[in-house]
Amino acid sequence: MDFSPALNNVLQTVNRWRQDDCYPLFPVITETGDTTARIRLASGSERPVTVFASADYLSLSRLEQVRQEVIAAVERFGTGAYATQAVGGFTTLHQELEKTVASYFGKPAALLFPTGMQANIGALATLARAGDTVLTDHLNHGSITMGVRLTGAHMVTFRHNNPRHLNELLNRAAGPGRRIVVVDGLFSADGDLATLDEIADVARNHGAVLVVDEAHSAGPLGATGRGAAEQLGVLDRVDVITGTFSKAFASTGGFVCASEQVVDALRHTAVAYLLSLGLPPAAVGASLAAFKVLEKEGDERRERLARNARYLREQLREEGVDIAGSAAHVVVVLVGSVDRTARVTRRLRDEGLLVGPLFPPAVPIGGARLRLGVTAAHTEEELRRAVRLIPRALAEEPA
Known part of the structure; x- marks a missing residue:
């Protein structure tokens, strides 16, 4: 070939x-x-x-507690989801994990995805549309770029951790379309944190939506483990949080936390969610157990x-x-x-x-x-x- x-x-x-x-x-x-x-x-x-x-x-x-809850989840619901979640693969465990994640990050609602990558793709491909401008840090994870490219929106890259450059680009992007700023909380290939305190200020001044991927920072960072946004004091100013259970939460899968309206829109229209089977019960049980351990x-x-x-x-x-x-x-x-x-x-x-x-x-x-x-x-x-x-x-x- x-x-x-x-x-x-x-x-x-x-x-x-x-x-x-x-x-x-x-x-x-x-x-x-x-x-x-x-x-x-x-x-x-x-x-x-x-x-x-x-x-x-x-x-x-x-941990023994995590493994035991995995076994209990499999014994109760079996090894896999039964169909796409909209028609047959959504269990009470999935529902409980969504509520747990939303509560953990202090957001009204949350939605589970099969992977963290699909969470980013699903969220961005749904929130942005043709005529919008998505501004993304030069060093953002590839799944963010993939999600933006599926939208038809105009993608603009700002220099890494450079709020001044972001501000300049937002000034140029003035127009009728929505403006969405997307950054990693902790950059996984570079090891540094986003300057979220300054970026949140810039986004707010321009009325832009702020999306933060907390894949590598949720759990380890912040006074209570809510990630880089919490550590830098701007958690309440982040509109959408994406992340994964495959890092600090002992399992696999992704999530999106946002308003009830945003989550409802994702649940009913995000292709990355609707066209894939849900998380297996074992994965959900593991993450639920992880959150319980972290409470103590x-x-x-x-x-x-x-x-x-x-x-x-x-x-x-x-x-x-x-x-x-x-x-x-x-x-x-x-x-x-x-x-x-x-x-x-x-x-x-x-x-x-x-x-x-x-x-x-x-x-x-x-x-x-x-x-x-x-x-x-x-x-x-x-x-x-x-x-x-x-x-x-x-x-x-x-x-």
């Missing part, structure tokens, strides 16, 4: 990695420990691996996560590692070329440290990097070991 030049280039790179025995992707997990921070891989080695490629930030997915243990788990993340950032900087603007529990390590990043990733894996490589187009050409996901379960010794191994791997793999 003939492929495009871009796809051929990807396949050639993959083949080169395999030939050089440094293929860094799709590690096969054979066993997890008491948390997802410690696993075993199908690599022929019995050595346990410490995971810094996980998004189980608050370390909930292996959220503060302690967030404090432990923040302490671990701060230690890793500070120690890597002291070792001369470039972690760019990393400001929370997503810590990026800039490496450079895709081949060097692949070699560093495999070297670290072979030494018992699993990290996440990021390659173009997820990051700029020449900006390949490692993404380290810190969790509340990491021990001080595991963090110290990461600080030893990462600078050494970078030093031993030439640019």
Whole structure:
């Protein structure tokens, strides 16, 4: 089969990695420990691996309480949704989780999606229409861009975390159409937070709708875990919150929180919602259990996560590692070329440290990097070991 030049280039790179025995992707997990921070891989080695490629930030997915509620949900409702949610796949568990999510974020209503990606696509493709202008941060997640492109609206990109540029673009976008500003709360490929306090001011001054994707920030950030918007004091000024259960909430799936009118519109018209089966009961049960755990243990788990993340950032900087603007529990390590990043990733894996490589187009050409996901379960010794191994791997793999 003939492929495009871009796809051929990807396949050639993959083949080169395999030939050089440094293929860094799709590690096969054979066993997890008491948390997802410690696993075993199908690599022929019995050595346990410490995971810094996980998004189980608050370390909930292996908890006994969560697993028991998963079992109870399956025993009550079976393993899957019965049909599309509008006609046969909406259970009382789904209904309870929607109410829980809405209450958690202090919004009137919430809607569940099969994935966080579909939540972004569904929300943006429904809220925006031809004649509207959607203003999106240059480094927003790809699912946001995909959602906007489906709308027929005019998409304008503003410079990363630059409220002044956003203000200029909003001035130019004056007209009859709706204006929607969309940002990530925590940028997952760069590790920095959105300047939401300033962005919210700009959006309000222009009467623009503000949408924030809290996928990586909901749970870990904010005084009560409501995300970057809460941490920066603007939660009440965010019109639409999107997010996922696959990071801090021990499961999978996505959600949208907004007014009852917005949620009702999404429920009845969002193609990403209506044309897909709903979340399996097990996933819903897991997330419900996660919210219950966080009611009792959220503060302690967030404090432990923040302490671990701060230690890793500070120690890597002291070792001369470039972690760019990393400001929370997503810590990026800039490496450079895709081949060097692949070699560093495999070297670290072979030494018992699993990290996440990021390659173009997820990051700029020449900006390949490692993404380290810190969790509340990491021990001080595991963090110290990461600080030893990462600078050494970078030093031993030439640019």
